[in-house]
Amino acid sequence: MTPENWKKSYEQEKPPHWAEDSEPSPLAKQLLVDLPEETKNQILEIGVGNGRDSIYFAEHNNEVTGIDIAEGAIKLAEENATKKGLQDKINFRIGNAEKLDFKNESFDAVYSISVLHATMLPDSLGEISRVLKLDGKVIIYLYEMTETGGKKYWFWKKEKIEKLLSDSNLAVEDQWDFFDDRHEGEKTKVLVFKLRKKNKK
Numbered sequence: 001m002t003p004e005n006w007k008k009s010y011e012q013e014k015p016p017h018w019a020e021d022s023e024p025s026p027l028a029k030q031l032l033v034d035l036p037e038e039t040k041n042q043i044l045e046i047g048v049g050n051g052r053d054s055i056y057f058a059e060h061n062n063e064v065t066g067i068d069i070a071e072g073a074i075k076l077a078e079e080n081a082t083k084k085g086l087q088d089k090i091n092f093r094i095g096n097a098e099k100l101d102f103k104n105e106s107f108d109a110v111y112s113i114s115v116l117h118a119t120m121l122p123d124s125l126g127e128i129s130r131v132l133k134l135d136g137k138v139i140i141y142l143y144e145m146t147e148t149g150g151k152k153y154w155f156w157k158k159e160k161i162e163k164l165l166s167d168s169n170l171a172v173e174d175q176w177d178f179f180d181d182r183h184e185g186e187k188t189k190v191l192v193f194k195l196r197k198k199n200k201k
Contacts, residue, residue, distance in 0.1 A: 022080070024056035027192070031111055031139050032060055034194070041108040044131065046097045046124075047115030051077025051090070057111075058089045065107075067095025098123040102131045109137045117142040117155040121164050129168040129197055138170060138195035144177070148186045158191055170195040 035041045041062045045054045048066035054077065057064045068074050074092045081087045095101060097112070097119045110128050128138060142161075146153045156164075158177070165172060174194040181187045 020050075022050070022052055024053050025113060027113060027139050027141060028053040028056050028111065030194075031109060031137065032057070032062075034137050035062075035109055042106065043109045043111060044100075044102070044107045046095075046110065046112040046128075048073055048077045048092060049113075051080045051092065053111065053113070054090050054092070055081055055084055055086055058086045059084070064089065065091045065093070065102075067093055067097075067100075069094065069096055098127065100127040100131050104130055105133045106131045107136060108133055109139075111139050113141040115142070116140055117144075121156050121161065122167075125164050125168040125170065129170055132197045134197055134199065136197045138197070139192070140195070141190060141192045144189045144191050146186060146188045161191065161193075165193065165195065169198050169200055171198045 031043075035043075043054075043057045043062050043064050045057070045064065045066040048054050048068045050073070051066065054064045054066035058081070066074075066077060068077070071094060074094060077090075077092050078087065081090050081092070097116060110132055112128075116124055132138065143155050144158055144161075145155065162172065172193055173196050175192065177189060177191045179187055180190050
């Protein structure tokens, strides 16, 4: 999807399918397992959807910033945060993964689901590394390939992603993949990476 398609998807009467579920993702829970509980962690979510995971992070005493390229997503996330009484604890704002508007080493963790495959990965991964503190944690979930109508459409192949991660000083701590066929007539290969920012080479 292009940025314009992302924006238009939130302009419909009904939110897009990925913004329907209000339960936090298991990956959001996994991120908090890997972060120290005794401190308030600065967490950046790239692509907030309906805000469910940013809300979960804030409910667990973290300082959260959530960005999305779509104004409709930000409005929806803000509405859901307000329902939970967390509107003052999450900074939702328009933002672009390829050019993050934050200072170097601003965050203890960065989290992104179903977004980065639609960006220029050399730019977005470089920006994630830049704004992440040394030894900061990252969880990203992105598509490698979608198969529909008997045709395969590739985003970024795993080998290329791994090279870009290394170039961005992001060390792979764990990685797994699976096929998602929840949408009729479509099958998507998903890659999940758990990362840590390492020292520069």
